[in-house]
Amino acid sequence: MFLKLNKRIEKIKPYIPGKPEEVLQRELGVERIIKLASNENPLGTSPRAIDAIKGETEKSYFYPDDTYYSLKNKLSKYYNVPDEWIILGSGSVELIKMAASLVLDEGKYAIVSKNSFLMYEKVVQEFAGEEYILWVDTTDNYEYDLKGFEKELNSGKNISILFIANPNNPTGSYIPAEELYSFLKKVPDNILIILDEAYVEYADAEDYKSGLEWVKEFPNLFLLRTLSKAYGLAGLRVGVGVAQRELLEALMKVRLPFNVSRLASVAAEAAIEDKDFLELSFKTNKKGKEFLFEELTKIGFKVFPSQTNFLMFIPTVDPIELVKKLEKKGIILRPLGPFGIPDAVRITIGTMEQNKIFIDSLKEILKEF
Numbered sequence: 143m144f145l146k147l148n149k150r151i152e153k154i155k156p157y158i159p160g161k162p163e164e165v166l167q168r169e170l171g172v173e174r175i176i177k178l179a180s181n182e183n184p185l186g187t188s189p190r191a192i193d194a195i196k197g198e199t200e201k202s203y204f205y206p207d208d209t210y211y212s213l214k215n216k217l218s219k220y221y222n223v224p225d226e227w228i229i230l231g232s233g234s235v236e237l238i239k240m241a242a243s244l245v246l247d248e249g250k251y252a253i254v255s256k257n258s259f260l261m262y263e264k265v266v267q268e269f270a271g272e273e274y275i276l277w278v279d280t281t282d283n284y285e286y287d288l289k290g291f292e293k294e295l296n297s298g299k300n301i302s303i304l305f306i307a308n309p310n311n312p313t314g315s316y317i318p319a320e321e322l323y324s325f326l327k328k329v330p331d332n333i334l335i336i337l338d339e340a341y342v343e344y345a346d347a348e349d350y351k352s353g354l355e356w357v358k359e360f361p362n363l364f365l366l367r368t369l370s371k372a373y374g375l376a377g378l379r380v381g382v383g384v385a386q387r388e389l390l391e392a393l394m395k396v397r398l399p400f401n402v403s404r405l406a407s408v409a410a411e412a413a414i415e416d417k418d419f420l421e422l423s424f425k426t427n428k429k430g431k432e433f434l435f436e437e438l439t440k441i442g443f444k445v446f447p448s449q450t451n452f453l454m455f456i457p458t459v460d461p462i463e464l465v466k467k468l469e470k471k472g473i474i475l476r477p478l479g480p481f482g483i484p485d486a487v488r489i490t491i492g493t494m495e496q497n498k499i500f501i502d503s504l505k506e507i508l509k510e511f
């Protein structure tokens with residue numbers, strides 16, 4: 143490298159997302175690709191959001207309203223929080239990075255769960271360094287272990303941030319409300335808590351609860367939502383952060399101006415009002431998840447319960463081989479080696495048609511092993 147890169151940056155490996163549809167299409171020359179690798183919405187984009195974008199395209203030469211007044215106003219009613227507690231990101235990943243940049247530095251530690259969203263590790267690598275990650279193993283069932291988090295909190299180290307995905311990606315597991323709430327009460331105020339609820343719209347366990355109302359109680363809580371999943375706007379990049387005013391003001395210091403595009407922000411406004419689309423997304427997901435859970439279990443795979451729009455499973459055959467063979471049939475899944483679970487694979491719940499094609503292809507492929 144001809145530049146003297148910052149030492150921390152040198153060590154970072156770029157994020158590898160689920161294989162894009164276009165890449166496999168080019169590689170195979172096949173027409174039909176079923177991408178079930180990045181937890182996108184198989185129903186597509188809310189029709190109301192599409193209309194809103196169409197109506198706004200001519201204004202693309204204009205910067206967006208950098209206060210995002212209209213979108214924040216709607217979100218504030220939707221989430222029942224003051225609009226000055228809301229910050230927007232180019233996807234929630236941007237908000238994760240902004241939050242990390244506020245508090246991390248060499249010598250300051252972060253608590254991160256194993257088998258969770260990869261961005262948490264990356265932002266700590268960037269702003270503090272790999273050696274400042276306090277890793278907490280998941281339980282035998284790949285669930286978050288908050289007792290492990292507590293142990294780290296009591297380690298006497300200079301901890302500045304911790305990350306919790308609830309429900310979690312890639313495992314699909316969740317932390318029951320009571321357990322999470324009693325943990326939050328134990329976190330000192332000077333530690334920033336990232337509570338990432340990217341999949342909240344799919345969660346329906348009785349003892350699951352969003353942490354939105356806890357934001358009122360904990361000034362160090364930064365709650366994250368995204369419009370990439372249930373609202374079908376992954377390609378537009380809209381993430382939402384909610385925090386009390388003081389934390390929000392700090393976040394505003396590092397926000398880039400116009401970080402959500404004009405088209406993305408009008409689409410977001412329409413998408414959160416499209417209740418029919420959200421309901422259909424939830425129902426389609428629930429049915430598809432039950433179908434896939436049952437079918438994969440019948441085949442003999444170990445499938446993990448999920449509160450999200452994906453399932454993690456451990457196949458009876460080599461997972462990498464399996465994923466490769468599925469790709470040859472135009473079906474993209476996500477092997478979980480990079481998430482520290484090399485035996486497992488993650489599948490995003492598709493439409494019922496996609497789910498059935500997947501199961502049929504899988505049965506065919508398994509004969510080859």
Ligand SMILES: Cc1ncc(COP(=O)(O)O)c(C=O)c1O
Nearest residue numbers: 233234235259311340368370381
């Ligand atoms: C747990 C979790 N958080 C955040 C994100 C990022 O979503 P986005 O940046 O599209 O809002 C994802 C995406 O896969 C995720 O799984």
